[in-house]
Amino acid sequence: MDIRVQAEAFDAGAELNRFSAGAEGAGGVVSFTGVVRDLPGGGLTAMEIEHYPGMTEKALTDFAAQAMDRWALSDVLVIHRYGALAPGAQIMMVATAAPHRRAAFEAADYLMDYLKSRAPFWKKEITTEGADWVAAKAQDEADLDRW
């Protein structure tokens, strides 16, 4: 398990290659990369991501351990950034390796749902008009019930 919370940018391609090469016994690797989405028509200056140092690392490690156990994964990678990110920048990535594809897909989906609603991150959109905290969506909460 490799869990990282960092301000620095990461190279998703290089991370995925390194992760895949190290995942013993895996028959498949699934990855998801989250990107800062600009507003329709532009106007987003930055996405500021705040987090709770200490709790963030604990929560991500906990979710990854649960996924490892539930889907008998070969390995899990979670990278999540904080700080001010420009539109188009990579925010986070999750990769899961498993003997068979279904487990890798489901575990990645599970991790994303928990990262969205249960990991202590908060997004603030800085636009040319001002700044606004991103509100959590009811759908994100409902997604957790799938697990």
Next chain:
Amino acid sequence: MDILYFAWLRERIGVPRERVETGAATVRDLVAELSARDAGYAAAFADLSALRVALDQELSEFDAPLSGVREVAFFPPMTGG
């Protein structure tokens, strides 16, 4: 006990963390104590359904007991990913 605030709650309260001496039995009692301080705190904690709480870095509930807890964090619903 250390109290931490995040996101819009931090902005509204005006500090990211503070240390308080309290005999509050539950999170809800602690919120009542804080809200009684001034109108700013009262407004920030007016709608608890819009807030979440973590005790010693684990998500918890407003009815949870505070006995033995060292760090309480209040924040809006999380928006990671």
